[in-house]
Amino acid sequence: MRGDEDAVIAFPTPANDKAALEEGSVFSPRFDADGLITAVVNDAGDGKLLMVAHMNAEALSKTLTTGIAHYWSRSRQSLWQKGETSGNRQRVVEMRTDCDQDAVELRVRVEGLAATCHTGRRSCFYRIVAMRNGSAELRHDETKPLFETKKVYGK
Protein backbone atom coordinates (compact mmCIF):
# COMPACT_ATOMS: atom_id res chain seq x y z
CA MET A 1 0.00 0.00 0.00
CA ARG A 2 1.82 3.06 -1.18
CA GLY A 3 0.79 6.12 -3.14
CA ASP A 4 2.27 9.53 -3.95
CA GLU A 5 3.83 10.63 -0.65
CA ASP A 6 3.33 14.36 -1.21
CA ALA A 7 -0.30 14.15 -2.24
CA VAL A 8 -3.02 15.05 0.23
CA ILE A 9 -6.16 13.02 -0.16
CA ALA A 10 -9.40 15.00 -0.15
CA PHE A 11 -11.86 12.62 1.50
CA PRO A 12 -15.43 13.04 0.25
CA THR A 13 -18.15 14.15 2.65
CA PRO A 14 -20.05 11.07 3.86
CA ALA A 15 -23.23 10.46 1.91
CA ASN A 16 -26.47 10.75 3.84
CA ASP A 17 -27.34 7.38 2.40
CA LYS A 18 -27.04 4.34 4.64
CA ALA A 19 -26.78 1.86 1.77
CA ALA A 20 -23.98 3.82 0.09
CA LEU A 21 -22.12 4.22 3.37
CA GLU A 22 -22.38 0.54 4.29
CA GLU A 23 -22.18 -1.22 0.95
CA GLY A 24 -20.54 1.30 -1.37
CA SER A 25 -16.97 1.58 -2.58
CA VAL A 26 -16.49 5.28 -1.80
CA PHE A 27 -14.25 5.81 1.22
CA SER A 28 -15.86 8.70 3.09
CA PRO A 29 -14.54 8.50 6.66
CA ARG A 30 -16.91 9.91 9.27
CA PHE A 31 -14.71 12.13 11.42
CA ASP A 32 -16.23 13.09 14.79
CA ALA A 33 -16.88 16.61 16.12
CA ASP A 34 -13.15 16.95 16.82
CA GLY A 35 -12.29 15.87 13.27
CA LEU A 36 -11.02 12.46 14.42
CA ILE A 37 -11.59 8.85 13.53
CA THR A 38 -10.70 5.85 15.73
CA ALA A 39 -7.86 3.62 14.55
CA VAL A 40 -7.51 0.06 15.85
CA VAL A 41 -4.02 -1.27 15.23
CA ASN A 42 -3.43 -5.00 14.93
CA ASP A 43 -0.29 -6.97 14.18
CA ALA A 44 -0.48 -8.18 10.58
CA GLY A 45 1.17 -11.44 11.61
CA ASP A 46 -0.84 -12.89 14.47
CA GLY A 47 -3.66 -10.33 14.60
CA LYS A 48 -2.86 -9.25 18.16
CA LEU A 49 -4.32 -5.91 19.22
CA LEU A 50 -1.42 -3.50 19.67
CA MET A 51 -2.98 -0.08 20.31
CA VAL A 52 -5.92 2.24 19.76
CA ALA A 53 -5.26 5.76 18.49
CA HIS A 54 -6.92 8.60 16.58
CA MET A 55 -6.41 10.09 13.15
CA ASN A 56 -7.45 13.38 11.66
CA ALA A 57 -7.77 13.77 7.88
CA GLU A 58 -4.08 14.66 7.52
CA ALA A 59 -2.90 11.63 9.52
CA LEU A 60 -5.20 9.34 7.55
CA SER A 61 -4.02 10.82 4.26
CA LYS A 62 -0.34 10.52 5.20
CA THR A 63 -0.84 6.94 6.33
CA LEU A 64 -2.40 6.06 2.98
CA THR A 65 0.15 7.89 0.82
CA THR A 66 3.29 6.78 2.69
CA GLY A 67 2.24 3.34 3.95
CA ILE A 68 3.57 4.32 7.40
CA ALA A 69 1.08 4.86 10.22
CA HIS A 70 0.52 8.47 11.30
CA TYR A 71 -1.82 9.59 14.08
CA TRP A 72 -3.15 12.71 15.73
CA SER A 73 -1.99 13.10 19.30
CA ARG A 74 -4.85 14.51 21.34
CA SER A 75 -2.59 15.27 24.30
CA ARG A 76 0.09 17.04 22.23
CA GLN A 77 -2.36 18.33 19.59
CA SER A 78 0.00 17.42 16.78
CA LEU A 79 0.53 15.03 13.91
CA TRP A 80 2.66 12.10 14.96
CA GLN A 81 4.48 9.44 12.99
CA LYS A 82 4.34 6.42 15.26
CA GLY A 83 7.85 5.18 16.07
CA GLU A 84 9.63 8.31 14.84
CA THR A 85 11.56 8.51 18.13
CA SER A 86 11.66 4.87 19.21
CA GLY A 87 12.21 3.27 15.81
CA ASN A 88 9.10 1.14 16.24
CA ARG A 89 7.48 2.43 13.06
CA GLN A 90 4.40 0.72 11.67
CA ARG A 91 4.28 -0.40 8.03
CA VAL A 92 0.67 -0.72 6.98
CA VAL A 93 0.00 -4.05 5.31
CA GLU A 94 -3.75 -3.48 5.07
CA MET A 95 -6.29 -0.87 6.11
CA ARG A 96 -9.97 -1.59 6.57
CA THR A 97 -13.00 0.45 7.58
CA ASP A 98 -16.21 -0.58 9.31
CA CYS A 99 -19.84 -0.57 8.24
CA ASP A 100 -20.54 3.07 9.15
CA GLN A 101 -17.02 4.28 8.32
CA ASP A 102 -16.26 5.88 11.69
CA ALA A 103 -13.31 3.61 12.48
CA VAL A 104 -10.39 2.06 10.64
CA GLU A 105 -8.42 -1.10 11.29
CA LEU A 106 -4.70 -1.04 10.50
CA ARG A 107 -2.89 -4.33 10.07
CA VAL A 108 0.74 -3.42 10.54
CA ARG A 109 4.24 -4.81 10.63
CA VAL A 110 6.14 -3.08 13.41
CA GLU A 111 9.81 -2.21 12.83
CA GLY A 112 12.62 -2.08 15.37
CA LEU A 113 11.99 -3.96 18.58
CA ALA A 114 8.29 -4.14 17.69
CA ALA A 115 7.38 -2.52 20.98
CA THR A 116 4.31 -0.48 20.18
CA CYS A 117 3.50 0.78 23.67
CA HIS A 118 5.43 3.76 25.02
CA THR A 119 5.95 1.70 28.20
CA GLY A 120 8.21 -0.55 26.13
CA ARG A 121 5.75 -3.41 25.71
CA ARG A 122 4.61 -5.04 22.49
CA SER A 123 0.97 -4.08 23.08
CA CYS A 124 -0.71 -1.34 25.10
CA PHE A 125 -3.25 -3.90 26.36
CA TYR A 126 -1.08 -5.64 28.96
CA ARG A 127 -3.57 -5.54 31.83
CA ILE A 128 -6.64 -7.67 32.37
CA VAL A 129 -9.73 -6.21 34.05
CA ALA A 130 -10.88 -8.68 36.69
CA MET A 131 -13.77 -8.57 39.13
CA ARG A 132 -12.93 -9.12 42.79
CA ASN A 133 -15.37 -8.64 45.66
CA GLY A 134 -17.71 -6.55 43.52
CA SER A 135 -15.17 -4.15 42.15
CA ALA A 136 -12.98 -4.19 39.08
CA GLU A 137 -9.21 -4.34 39.38
CA LEU A 138 -6.30 -4.73 36.99
CA ARG A 139 -3.94 -7.64 36.73
CA HIS A 140 -0.77 -7.49 34.61
CA ASP A 141 -0.26 -10.26 32.10
CA GLU A 142 3.19 -11.79 31.65
CA THR A 143 4.43 -9.20 29.16
CA LYS A 144 7.72 -7.61 30.04
CA PRO A 145 8.94 -4.36 28.42
CA LEU A 146 11.13 -4.87 25.36
CA PHE A 147 13.08 -1.68 25.96
CA GLU A 148 13.82 0.69 28.77
CA THR A 149 11.81 3.82 28.23
CA LYS A 150 14.47 6.08 29.75
CA LYS A 151 17.02 4.96 27.18
CA VAL A 152 14.71 5.56 24.25
CA TYR A 153 12.80 8.67 25.24
CA GLY A 154 15.28 10.10 27.77
CA LYS A 155 12.59 10.33 30.43
Next chain:
Amino acid sequence: MRGDEDAVIAFPTPANDKAALEEGSVFSPRFDADGLITAVVNDAGDGKLLMVAHMNAEALSKTLTTGIAHYWSRSRQSLWQKGETSGNRQRVVEMRTDCDQDAVELRVRVEGLAATCHTGRRSCFYRIVAMRNGSAELRHDETKPLFETKKVYGK
Protein backbone atom coordinates in the same frame (compact mmCIF):
# COMPACT_ATOMS: atom_id res chain seq x y z
CA MET B 1 -16.00 -13.21 34.43
CA ARG B 2 -19.22 -12.71 36.32
CA GLY B 3 -20.15 -10.63 39.34
CA ASP B 4 -23.33 -9.54 41.09
CA GLU B 5 -25.65 -8.59 38.22
CA ASP B 6 -27.54 -5.91 40.11
CA ALA B 7 -24.51 -4.09 41.47
CA VAL B 8 -23.36 -0.87 39.84
CA ILE B 9 -19.62 -0.42 39.93
CA ALA B 10 -18.41 3.00 41.04
CA PHE B 11 -15.26 3.51 39.00
CA PRO B 12 -12.65 5.63 40.78
CA THR B 13 -11.58 8.97 39.31
CA PRO B 14 -8.34 8.48 37.35
CA ALA B 15 -5.28 9.41 39.37
CA ASN B 16 -3.26 12.35 38.13
CA ASP B 17 -0.26 10.07 38.36
CA LYS B 18 1.15 8.57 35.18
CA ALA B 19 2.89 5.68 36.94
CA ALA B 20 -0.26 4.66 38.83
CA LEU B 21 -2.37 4.93 35.66
CA GLU B 22 0.06 2.87 33.57
CA GLU B 23 1.45 0.35 36.03
CA GLY B 24 -1.08 0.22 38.85
CA SER B 25 -3.82 -2.28 39.57
CA VAL B 26 -6.64 0.23 40.09
CA PHE B 27 -9.07 0.25 37.17
CA SER B 28 -9.93 3.91 36.68
CA PRO B 29 -11.28 4.19 33.13
CA ARG B 30 -10.72 7.59 31.53
CA PHE B 31 -14.08 8.49 30.03
CA ASP B 32 -13.97 11.30 27.45
CA ALA B 33 -15.88 14.60 27.52
CA ASP B 34 -19.04 12.71 26.49
CA GLY B 35 -18.53 10.18 29.28
CA LEU B 36 -17.50 7.43 26.86
CA ILE B 37 -14.65 4.98 26.49
CA THR B 38 -13.72 3.13 23.28
CA ALA B 39 -14.31 -0.62 23.21
CA VAL B 40 -12.49 -2.83 20.71
CA VAL B 41 -14.22 -6.18 20.35
CA ASN B 42 -12.26 -9.23 19.23
CA ASP B 43 -13.31 -12.83 18.81
CA ALA B 44 -11.92 -14.82 21.75
CA GLY B 45 -11.24 -17.73 19.43
CA ASP B 46 -9.16 -16.45 16.54
CA GLY B 47 -8.65 -12.85 17.70
CA LYS B 48 -10.42 -11.36 14.68
CA LEU B 49 -11.58 -7.76 15.06
CA LEU B 50 -15.38 -7.80 15.11
CA MET B 51 -16.44 -4.23 15.93
CA VAL B 52 -15.60 -0.96 17.63
CA ALA B 53 -18.15 0.61 19.96
CA HIS B 54 -18.45 2.93 22.95
CA MET B 55 -19.32 2.41 26.58
CA ASN B 56 -20.43 4.81 29.27
CA ALA B 57 -19.93 3.94 32.95
CA GLU B 58 -23.26 2.09 33.10
CA ALA B 59 -22.50 -0.03 30.03
CA LEU B 60 -19.04 -0.84 31.35
CA SER B 61 -20.44 -1.73 34.76
CA LYS B 62 -23.18 -3.93 33.31
CA THR B 63 -20.67 -5.69 31.07
CA LEU B 64 -18.49 -6.49 34.07
CA THR B 65 -21.29 -7.61 36.37
CA THR B 66 -23.23 -9.71 33.83
CA GLY B 67 -20.42 -10.95 31.59
CA ILE B 68 -22.51 -9.91 28.56
CA ALA B 69 -21.32 -6.96 26.46
CA HIS B 70 -23.33 -3.75 26.81
CA TYR B 71 -22.62 -0.53 24.95
CA TRP B 72 -23.82 3.05 24.69
CA SER B 73 -25.41 3.86 21.37
CA ARG B 74 -24.39 7.37 20.34
CA SER B 75 -26.99 7.49 17.58
CA ARG B 76 -29.88 6.28 19.75
CA GLN B 77 -28.49 7.77 22.99
CA SER B 78 -29.33 4.67 24.95
CA LEU B 79 -27.83 1.67 26.68
CA TRP B 80 -27.73 -1.32 24.41
CA GLN B 81 -27.18 -4.99 25.05
CA LYS B 82 -25.47 -6.19 21.90
CA GLY B 83 -27.44 -8.98 20.26
CA GLU B 84 -30.62 -8.40 22.27
CA THR B 85 -32.66 -8.32 19.04
CA SER B 86 -30.57 -10.51 16.74
CA GLY B 87 -29.52 -13.15 19.25
CA ASN B 88 -25.87 -12.49 18.52
CA ARG B 89 -25.03 -11.70 22.12
CA GLN B 90 -21.42 -11.42 23.22
CA ARG B 91 -20.15 -13.40 26.22
CA VAL B 92 -17.04 -11.68 27.55
CA VAL B 93 -14.20 -14.13 28.03
CA GLU B 94 -11.68 -11.45 28.95
CA MET B 95 -11.56 -7.68 29.25
CA ARG B 96 -8.35 -5.65 29.05
CA THR B 97 -7.48 -1.99 29.24
CA ASP B 98 -4.61 -0.05 27.69
CA CYS B 99 -1.71 1.90 29.17
CA ASP B 100 -3.60 5.16 29.71
CA GLN B 101 -6.94 3.45 30.43
CA ASP B 102 -8.97 5.26 27.78
CA ALA B 103 -9.88 2.11 25.84
CA VAL B 104 -10.87 -1.45 26.61
CA GLU B 105 -10.46 -4.64 24.64
CA LEU B 106 -13.22 -7.25 24.90
CA ARG B 107 -12.46 -10.81 23.92
CA VAL B 108 -15.87 -12.33 23.29
CA ARG B 109 -17.67 -15.47 22.28
CA VAL B 110 -20.57 -14.52 20.04
CA GLU B 111 -23.81 -16.46 20.40
CA GLY B 112 -26.40 -17.27 17.73
CA LEU B 113 -25.15 -17.02 14.16
CA ALA B 114 -22.09 -15.12 15.41
CA ALA B 115 -22.85 -12.26 13.06
CA THR B 116 -21.72 -9.18 14.94
CA CYS B 117 -22.35 -6.58 12.26
CA HIS B 118 -25.89 -5.27 11.80
CA THR B 119 -25.41 -5.90 8.05
CA GLY B 120 -25.43 -9.61 8.89
CA ARG B 121 -21.69 -10.17 8.59
CA ARG B 122 -19.36 -11.70 11.15
CA SER B 123 -17.27 -8.52 11.43
CA CYS B 124 -18.01 -4.85 10.74
CA PHE B 125 -14.61 -4.56 9.01
CA TYR B 126 -15.52 -6.22 5.71
CA ARG B 127 -14.08 -3.56 3.41
CA ILE B 128 -10.44 -2.88 2.56
CA VAL B 129 -9.25 0.68 1.93
CA ALA B 130 -7.14 0.64 -1.23
CA MET B 131 -5.33 3.41 -3.08
CA ARG B 132 -6.11 3.78 -6.77
CA ASN B 133 -4.96 6.67 -8.94
CA GLY B 134 -4.20 8.84 -5.93
CA SER B 135 -7.48 8.39 -4.14
CA ALA B 136 -8.73 5.88 -1.59
CA GLU B 137 -11.53 3.50 -2.42
CA LEU B 138 -13.18 0.55 -0.74
CA ARG B 139 -13.09 -3.05 -1.82
CA HIS B 140 -15.31 -5.69 -0.22
CA ASP B 141 -13.62 -8.81 1.04
CA GLU B 142 -15.20 -12.19 0.46
CA THR B 143 -17.46 -12.10 3.52
CA LYS B 144 -21.10 -12.77 2.83
CA PRO B 145 -23.88 -11.88 5.30
CA LEU B 146 -24.81 -14.71 7.68
CA PHE B 147 -28.39 -13.55 8.00
CA GLU B 148 -30.85 -11.39 6.14
CA THR B 149 -31.23 -8.13 8.01
CA LYS B 150 -34.90 -7.76 7.04
CA LYS B 151 -35.79 -11.05 8.68
CA VAL B 152 -34.03 -10.21 11.92
CA TYR B 153 -34.63 -6.51 12.33
CA GLY B 154 -37.80 -6.22 10.22
CA LYS B 155 -36.34 -3.38 8.16
